[in-house]
Amino acid sequence: MTLKNKKILITAAGQGIGAASARACAAAGAQVFATDLNGDLLANLAGIDGIETRVLDVTDAEAITSLAAELPDLDGLFNCAGVVHHGSILDLDDAAWDFSVNLNVTSMVRMCRAFVPGLLRRSKSQGTASILNMASMASSEKGFVERTAYGATKAAVIGLTKAIAADFVAQNLRCNALCPGTVDTPALQGRIASAPDPVQAEKDFIARQPMGRLSTVDDLTPTIVHLLSDNSSFMTGQSVLVDGGCTI
Secondary structure, three states: OOOOOOEEEEOOOOOHHHHHHHHHHHHOOOEEEEEEOOHHHHHHHOOOOOEEEEEOOOOOHHHHHHHHHHOOOOOEEEEOOOOOOOEOHHHOOHHHHHHHHHHHHHHHHHHHHHHHHHHHHHHHHHOOEEEEEEOOOEOOOEOOOOEHHHHHHHHHHHHHHHHHHHHHHHHOEEEEEEEEOOEOOHHHHHHHHOOOOHHHHHHHHHHOOOOOOOEOHHHHHHHHHHHHOHHHOOOOOOEEEEOOOOOO
């Protein structure tokens, strides 16, 4: 697979899946615009050929609009930013719900609204362009305990993805959603560390994966590159599960 001559923007690229995706896309030949709220994390990508970094708060509509005006037209957009709220609906106050919706869904709406015009120009001139939205196996694919806000917002991401795909399929702008299983990232390790019994918490996360292990970011990056590349030019509106068999 190649991303040669493609310009791709990735959100939440400072660590975890976003950082691994930025490296993988650059290695495949793309010019990557790696964005994150945390500029210190973006320093981890400094000096890597093919990667430019930008500080971006994806909950800031004006910042998104400004960045879209600054950058060239994109061939690919990976909306990776999101948050996992822990708790049932009885633990979900309005503030936590609003934050989950804003970061997990509204930010993607704003990113797509800002960058779709350029993506359409690229799809017209190059034959295809691609949006990839981060969803989850915890969504319309499967319910998980104490993931009310997360599951609901990630299900909304899948609906958003299908709507965008339907609107622009005739113009060769594709839109797909990635639905990972439990991935060993700094965010997951933080949730494990904050649990009352971290050892048991890690065992519980592993136990729900039929393959008997957590996913690594390297399990996901080949699919991410594929969905942003021309190799997937006949795929759109799909929820692509990379979940180690959790939903079978």
